[in-house]
Amino acid sequence: MPRRIIIDTDPGQDxxxxxxxxxxxxxxEVLGVTAVAGxxxxxxxxxxxxxxxxxxxxxxxxxxxxxxxxxxxxxxxAEHVHGxxxxxxxxxxDPTMPLQxxxxxxxxxxxxxxxxAGSVTLCPLGPLTNIAxxxxxxxxxxxxxxxxxxxxxxxxxxxxxxxxxxFNIYVDPEAADIVMKSxxxxxxxxxxxxxxxxxxxxxxQAFRDMGSEAGTMVAAxxxxxxxxxxxKYGSPGAPLHDPxxxxxxxxxxxxxxxxxxxxxxxxxxxxxxxTVADWWGVTDRAPNALFLGDVDAEGFFALLVxxxxxx
Ligand code: RIB
Ligand code: CA
Numbered sequence: 001m002p003r004r005i006i007i008d009t010d011p012g013q014d015x016x017x018x019x020x021x022x023x024x025x026x027x028x029e030v031l032g033v034t035a036v037a038g039x040x041x042x043x044x045x046x047x048x049x050x051x052x053x054x055x056x057x058x059x060x061x062x063x064x065x066x067x068x069x070x071x072x073x074x075x076x077x078a079e080h081v082h083g084x085x086x087x088x089x090x091x092x093x094d095p096t097m098p099l100q101x102x103x104x105x106x107x108x109x110x111x112x113x114x115x116x117a118g119s120v121t122l123c124p125l126g127p128l129t130n131i132a133x134x135x136x137x138x139x140x141x142x143x144x145x146x147x148x149x150x151x152x153x154x155x156x157x158x159x160x161x162x163x164x165x166x167f168n169i170y171v172d173p174e175a176a177d178i179v180m181k182s183x184x185x186x187x188x189x190x191x192x193x194x195x196x197x198x199x200x201x202x203x204x205q206a207f208r209d210m211g212s213e214a215g216t217m218v219a220a221x222x223x224x225x226x227x228x229x230x231x232k233y234g235s236p237g238a239p240l241h242d243p244x245x246x247x248x249x250x251x252x253x254x255x256x257x258x259x260x261x262x263x264x265x266x267x268x269x270x271x272x273x274x275t276v277a278d279w280w281g282v283t284d285r286a287p288n289a290l291f292l293g294d295v296d297a298e299g300f301f302a303l304l305v306x307x308x309x310x311x
Pocket of ligand 1 (some may be wrong): 010012013014015038041112125126127151160167168241242
């Protein structure tokens with residue numbers, strides 16, 4: 001029985017690779033893809049999500065548009081990283097598959113109510129606005145969620161959009177706070193782990209050598225996406241943040257971390273969106289998340305190459 005997931009996403013090249021990985025893996029059943037404003041505005045994330053589904057030859061996947069702005073703050077986007085379209089590098093035609101009618105929030109609520117309790121995992125890859133709004137509008141669905149496996153936050157790696165905060169949490173810290181306090185079983189993929197899943201020239205070449213449309217596109221996206229991180233961090237490549245979430249569902253043994261308390265900074269402008277992880281257990285705050293810190297990068301990329309090659 002495949003594991004059933006909803007991918008909530010703000011594509012973004014790394015989101016795109018995560019969606020391809022999920023659609024290439026028979027262990028997973030993607031019940032739907034919900035777009036949220038984040039890396040680029042909602043109209044583009046909703047467009048990009050459909051482009052990726054069509055690249056995977058899956059125009060049957062239901063794609064919904066969700067929230068176009070965070071709960072409280074003004075939308076902050078990341079065109080400086082992902083380019084104007086959010087999927088820069090290659091020039092891509094508009095998708096032909098339609099958006100589903102109806103709002104992503106209603107899809108998330110209805111799906112969790114209709115499917116057996118504990119049978120659907122939420123995989124947020126962008127700001128948590130859609131998830132938090134669904135939880136607020138329908139509190140009864142929270143206990144029906146199997147797991148929330150998300151990309152976001154940072155502790156040892158500190159911030160990437162401000163000195164203190166990682167982008168997904170920074171854009172909508174109030175939404176992250178709602179999710180953290182929901183009582184769901186939460187698995188965090190912070191920068192602490194995603195910064196260890198770096199592209200390298202041989203790894204990108206492995207995608208290019210596939211000779212497939214998907215492999216060529218993944219190589220083109222990582223070529224574009226990595227220029228920013230290589231310049232900023234002087235690293236050999238770019239962190240493939242969001243595919244870590246899907247790889248965890250497929251091979252959790254590739255990852256390690258600790259169950260700790262994680263709280264979100266909401267009040268200070270200086271540290272807004274900081275994920276304060278009590279990694280060393282210096283408070284009596286109850287652990288509320290599995291906060292990952294390490295990944296077998298070779299194993300991660302081997303999985304990624306094996307699956308993308310199937311598309
Ligand atoms: O900070 C990295 C995260 O922000 C990734 O999910 C990337 O796609 C952007 O959404
Ligand atoms: Ca993302």
